[in-house]
Amino acid sequence: MAMISPEAHARKRAALVEALRASSQTGSLALDKPTSNLFRQRVQEPRQKLDVRDFNHVIRVDEQARTAEVEGMTTYEELVRETLPFGLMPCVVPQLKSITIGGALAGIGIESSSFKYGFVHETVLAIDILLPDGRVVSATKDNEHQDLFFGFANSYGTLGYALTVTIALIPVKKYVRLRHERYSDPETYFQALGRICRDGRVDFVDGTMFSGRELYITTGEWVDEAEWVRDYTYRHIYYRSIQQKTVDYLTAHDYLWRWDTDWFWCSKHFFVQHPLVRWLWGRKRLCSTFYWQVRNRFNRSPIAQRIAGALTGRQELVIQDVEIPLEQAPAFAAFFNREIGITPVWICPVAAYDPSASYALYPMTPGMLYVNFGFWDAVKTDHEEGYFNKRVEATVRELHGKKSLYSDAYYSRDDFWELYNEPAYRALKARYDPTSKLKDLYEKCVLRK
Numbered sequence: 001m002a003m004i005s006p007e008a009h010a011r012k013r014a015a016l017v018e019a020l021r022a023s024s025q026t027g028s029l030a031l032d033k034p035t036s037n038l039f040r041q042r043v044q045e046p047r048q049k050l051d052v053r054d055f056n057h058v059i060r061v062d063e064q065a066r067t068a069e070v071e072g073m074t075t076y077e078e079l080v081r082e083t084l085p086f087g088l089m090p091c092v093v094p095q096l097k098s099i100t101i102g103g104a105l106a107g108i109g110i111e112s113s114s115f116k117y118g119f120v121h122e123t124v125l126a127i128d129i130l131l132p133d134g135r136v137v138s139a140t141k142d143n144e145h146q147d148l149f150f151g152f153a154n155s156y157g158t159l160g161y162a163l164t165v166t167i168a169l170i171p172v173k174k175y176v177r178l179r180h181e182r183y184s185d186p187e188t189y190f191q192a193l194g195r196i197c198r199d200g201r202v203d204f205v206d207g208t209m210f211s212g213r214e215l216y217i218t219t220g221e222w223v224d225e226a227e228w229v230r231d232y233t234y235r236h237i238y239y240r241s242i243q244q245k246t247v248d249y250l251t252a253h254d255y256l257w258r259w260d261t262d263w264f265w266c267s268k269h270f271f272v273q274h275p276l277v278r279w280l281w282g283r284k285r286l287c288s289t290f291y292w293q294v295r296n297r298f299n300r301s302p303i304a305q306r307i308a309g310a311l312t313g314r315q316e317l318v319i320q321d322v323e324i325p326l327e328q329a330p331a332f333a334a335f336f337n338r339e340i341g342i343t344p345v346w347i348c349p350v351a352a353y354d355p356s357a358s359y360a361l362y363p364m365t366p367g368m369l370y371v372n373f374g375f376w377d378a379v380k381t382d383h384e385e386g387y388f389n390k391r392v393e394a395t396v397r398e399l400h401g402k403k404s405l406y407s408d409a410y411y412s413r414d415d416f417w418e419l420y421n422e423p424a425y426r427a428l429k430a431r432y433d434p435t436s437k438l439k440d441l442y443e444k445c446v447l448r449k
C-alpha cells in the first residue's frame with residue numbers, strides 16, 4: 001500500500017464527516033474496519049457503522065523531526081513498512097501485524113521497548129479525533145483539547161475515533177542481537193529484570209515464563225553486523241528458540257514481527273507447530289491475521305464449536321494482559337502458576353516515559369517499573385462462568401496492578417469505576433459525547449455491548 005497525500009487524506013476525511021452528519025440511521029455508532037484484535041465477543045445489535053476501512057495509510061514520515069503522521073486505522077505492519085526504509089521505527093511496535101495505531105492508542109499497546117518509552121500512547125504527539133457529532137478536533141499535550149489527549153488511552157472508541165495520529169520515531173540499525181538468559185526462580189528473575197531495565201544498556205527487554213522454574217529474560221541490542229541471521233518466519237519457531245539458544249540475531253524487520261508468525265505460541269491451536277502441517281499450511285498463512293480469520297470462521301460455526309466442545313470438555317478462555325508493580329511480580333507469578341497454570345506467559349517490563357504526564361484512564365505511578373504478564377489460552381473448568389478471570393481480576397487488584405480491557409472483564413460497575421477513574425471519564429464524556437452516541441466504557445468493555 002502506498003503513502004497517501006495530505007490532500008487526498010483531507011478529501012476522505014471531509015467525505016467521512018459528511019456521511020456521518022447526513023446519516024439518518026439510528027443506534028449507537030461503531031467502526032467498520034476489516035481487522036480486530038479484540039478478544040471479547042460483542043452483543044450484535046443495530047448500529048450506525050462508520051466506514052473507516054480506507055483510513056489505513058501513512059501520510060508522511062519526517063526524517064529530520066523523526067515523526068510520522070498516519071491515518072488512524074493504519075496497521076503497524078503498514079506503518080513499519082513505510083518507516084524502516086528511512087531507518088526509523090515507531091518507539092513502541094505492538095507485536096501483532098494487524099494491530100492498528102488507533103486500536104493501540106484507544107486500547108493499550110506495549111512491547112519490549114516499553115521499559116524505555118512506556119505504552120504506545122506515550123509516544124503520540126497529536127491526535128485528530130472525529131467526535132460523534134461530526135466535529136473533528138486536534139488534541140495535543142498543551143492545547144484546549146489536552147483533556148482528550150490525556151484521556152484517549154483506554155477509552156476504547158467511546159469518546160471519538162482517531163483519524164490522524166502523529167507519533168515519535170526512533171532510529172534503527174540493521175540487526176538485533178538477542179540474548180536469552182535462563183532463571184530458575186521468580187524472585188531472582190524479577191530482581192534481574194528490574195536491574196537490566198534500570199541499567200538501560202540494552203534496547204529491548206522482554207521475557208518468557210515456561211514454568212515457575214524455567215523463566216527467560218530476552219534482551220535485544222541494535223547492531224550493524226551479525227554473525228548469522230535466523231529466520232523464524234517459516235520452518236523455525238521463535239518462542240522455542242528461547243529455550244535452545246543463548247545468543248541469536250534477527251533483522252530489524254524480523255525482530256519486530258518475531259511474535260506474529262506463531263501468534264506468540266497460540267498457533268498451536270491450529271496444529272501448525274508440527275513440521276508437516278506447517279509445511280502444508282505455508283509461509284504466507286503463518287501470521288496473526290490469518291489465525292484471526294480462521295478463528296472468526298470457527299466462531300460463526302455452531303457445529304465446529306459443538307465438536308470442539310465435545311473433544312475438550314468445558315473450558316474458560318483466560319486471555320488477558322495485566323501490569324503488576326515489579327515488587328509484586330513474584331507474588332503474581334506464584335498465584336498464576338498455582339491457580340491458572342497457563343504456559344508459556346509473556347513478560348514485558350513497562351514504565352511511564354514522562355513521569356510528569358498523567359493519562360487519566362490508565363495512570364501509572366511515576367518512576368515505578370511494572371511487569372506486563374500476557375496469557376492467552378483456555379483452561380478446563382467445573383466452576384461458574386468467569387471464575388478464573390475473576391480470580392485474575394481480584395489478584396491484580398490486591399497487588400495494585402492494572403488490567404487491559406481488550407478481552408473479557410467481570411468487574412461490578414462500582415469496582416470498575418473505582419479502578420478506571422469515573423470522575424475523569426464522566427467529564428470527558430460530558431464534553432465530547434454529551435448525547436451518548438458512543439457506548440459508555442463500562443457497557444462496552446464489561447457488558448460487551
Ligand SMILES: Cc1cc2nc3c(=O)[nH]c(=O)nc-3n(C[C@H](O)[C@H](O)[C@H](O)COP(=O)(O)OP(=O)(O)OC[C@H]3O[C@@H](n4cnc5c(N)ncnc54)[C@H](O)[C@@H]3O)c2cc1C
Binds near residue numbers: 037098100107109
Ligand atoms: C492474543 C493477543 C495478544 C495481544 N498482545 C498484545 C501485545 O503483545 N502488545 C500489545 O500492545 N497489545 C496486545 N494485544 C492487545 C491489542 O493491542 C489491543 O486489543 C488493541 O486495542 C487492538 O487494536 P486493533 O487495532 O486490532 O483494534 P480493534 O480490535 O479493532 O479495536 C479495539 C478497540 O479500540 C477501538 N478503536 C479502534 N480503532 C480506533 C480508533 N482509530 N480510534 C478510537 N478507537 C478505536 C475499537 O472501537 C475497540 O473498542 C493483544 C491482544 C490479543 C488478543
